[in-house]
Amino acid sequence: MKTANYFKNVSLTALLAMGSFVYAQDTADADNSTNIKEMADKACDCAEKISVNLTREETVEEINSCITAQITSNQLMSSLKGLIEEAAKEIETDSTAVVTDTITDEQIKNINISINSEENFEEIQAYMFANCSAVKTLMASNNIESKHSMSKNKKALEFYYEGLDYYEKGKYDMAIVSYNKAVKKDPKFAFAWDNLGLSYRQMGNYKEAVKCYKKSLEIDPTGVTPLQNMAAAYTFMEDFKQAGETYEKYIKLYPNDPEGYYGAGRAYYMGGNHEQGVDNMFKAFKIYSETKSPYISDAQQMLAFFYQDLEQKGKLDIFMQAAKNNNINIQDEEE
Template sequence: MKKNFLLFLTFTSLSTLQAQTVEEKIAAKSCECLEKSSKITEDVYRDCLTKPMAELILTDKDPKVRESINTVDGIKTMILKIQGVVSKKCPNLVPSLTENKDDVFYGESKNKKAQNFYVIAKDFMQKNNYKLAIESFLLALNEDSNFVLALDDIAVSYRQLNDYDNAIKYYKKSLEVYPEGNFALMNIGVVYTFKSDYKTAISYYEKLIQYHPNNAEGYFGAGKNYFLMKDDEKALDNIFMAHIIYTNENSDYQKDSEQMLGAIYQKMKSENKEDLFKKIAEKNNVKIE
């Protein structure tokens, strides 16, 4: 199995390289579209990516290229790859709105008392004194109820105490203030997984994918929970996507996605579903021989 799986990863890299020609053509059109725009908003950016994608892929002579966007997952995968090329080809035209939001919502509180209580709470957290940390976070939130960092960290503290219900409560409060918050979306998914509520965990991971399509954690979390629900096909779709991102980022977490793919492969092989594994791999533009 180990030998075969290493061969599989090699083919993953090769297939990614082969797909670059189509992506580069779309990225070039996208950059042209963005250059013509007087103001680049997230909506304009999205339109400049998707319109040339539909035009070039649907008119491509290769049927496999046309079939690549026949599914929602296929569209997500293609958009993600194009975004990567566009960010290198015309980086000055890529909107930084999401990053600006992070700067605002993940920044210090403007309320000095709230910020002071937060600093004290973080010190308690570093000493693993989560009960006192919670008390200080509550004082901070009494001064500034929309303090996202305090909401996220009090949730972390409750999670460390295995108080999952309160952890969820404060992650939800954080998401009420900042719905796109990647920290809360990712970690509330983790907590629901601990509670064996896999469907709800997936719903939050899919929101993470929606707001942050370049974040591998959304795909990995969704894939892991689909696997726990014994939905191997959706698990593979998501873990393949996570592995592509981890590999492109040269992340240490690609070892985790390799292990997950290996576990799914072993399970499907034991159920005589090896052909289905290969079919799903092919659907994700991964060729296995």
Template sequence: MKKKFILLLSFAGFLTLHSQTIEEKIAAKTCECLQKSSNITNDIFRDCLTKSMTEQIFTDKDPKVRESINTVDGIQTTILRVKEIVSKECPKLVPAVIENKEDIYYGKSKNKSAQNFYIIGQDFMDQKNFKLAVESFQLALKEDPNFVLALDDIAVSYRQLDDYENAIKYYKKSLDIYPEGHFALMNIGVVYTFKSDYKTAISYYQKLIDYHPDSAEGYFGAGKNYFLLKDDEKALDNMFMAHRIYTESKSDYVKDSEQIIGAIYQKMKSENKEDVFKKIAEKNNVQIN
């Protein structure tokens, strides 16, 4: 009888010692980045902060750096504290108002006709009638070409119709208007995965990570595609991050990340790479029982 392999994952508690030093390093890099721009917008500020944070986390030799963002709260707290430090260290480089773009771009259309056609399209989506949904969303976009929700949902409808090219076309239109759109970035990655274009899928998931470092979907999507590309180490690194966030948020998707981590383990074990697996686990503050 074959013994069923069970991979038990548990996360060690992370220390907050020296966390302020980590945040100061990220803030310093952020200020340096901002100094290169003559006109600092909210987009530039966000880009500098997220790129500085990613660079510091993945290049710093101190393992406590990685541990500090191994939870959803850890990521969010780090971002907030870095913003506070940047505001003190280089106040002239901080935009006056940091707007909530999701409220702006994921809101209703100001055009009543566009909004009405959009609601009709959603009803057709609920009925699984994606052809009529597409027609309704097209009418909404004729009235309001910059209606992000309609662009996202017409892309979803095309994907359901297995029309991947049109799905990609409309996700890209959505991202032209709202580059950090969580929904479009996540789903265009899914479409490219369906097309077996794993490298392009990863590029969009990386953007999702850059814009939304506290979201598990970017890490999960990147990890899955790296695994399909047989890059087990990058796959595992990203999947541990996704699993951490899913666990912290008590998401049902934790089972999906566990399954893929188990598959990566079995593959690496068969290739005599258990030590590499354990090393990556340790880096991500994960205990293997």
């Protein structure tokens, strides 16, 4: 895992380039793009086996393990294929040579296979984040169960799963009806309150969504989903003060989760508190990088936007001070 020292020499040119991030399949040659897609698709199959009942950090670690395993497997197969091809060439100079598609233990011992598990890692990760439905589902899941997460009331559960079905079909108005029935049957059904809030949010009714998240937090004050989504709802309502304060509560509970810092960074900056906005975004960027999170590109783009916006406002010192506070040395390559 990288440490803070990794960030000591971030160049200004590289930072500005962050704002125009594109996926590798748009810039790499056709052959490499095809190879990345093939590895990403296989890693996606691996991701489908990952449990949704994990923390965000554990989820990212599992996804990254799928990617690393696929890269290693691909490089090993390429190396072994090369060995077979070399053996095939022997027939050209030695008529007695026998070529097979079988590699002996002795041949494997004698070949120097160098595996680089980092090769194409970011490109594969970015492709999966954009195209792998399993990864999208995992990264959207925060349903870590607590005492009152699920209900033991059979009728409440029936309405809850009915709501899930409506929600997945995009029938948010019907989902609202079902989830309301579920919480009436069991007022302490936290997940039902969470999903009711999500449904109201999809309908653009942020005030009702906030009320649902507050109900959920009364049941479980440490709930990940209600805290994150309540902060997001406040952001949509342009109540940046409340959004920032809610993200701060999330950060206190989950200091190692970059989502809190990222959300706080956006909320504070949009609310005019540039100092806290940039500082929190740098914190999010560092954790995303350390955990190799596919969300790192979002933080990169936000930092690039902050830099350009503050430069236009003549307040670039705010950006540089925040970088210094986070042990990041921004260097201009032209100097």
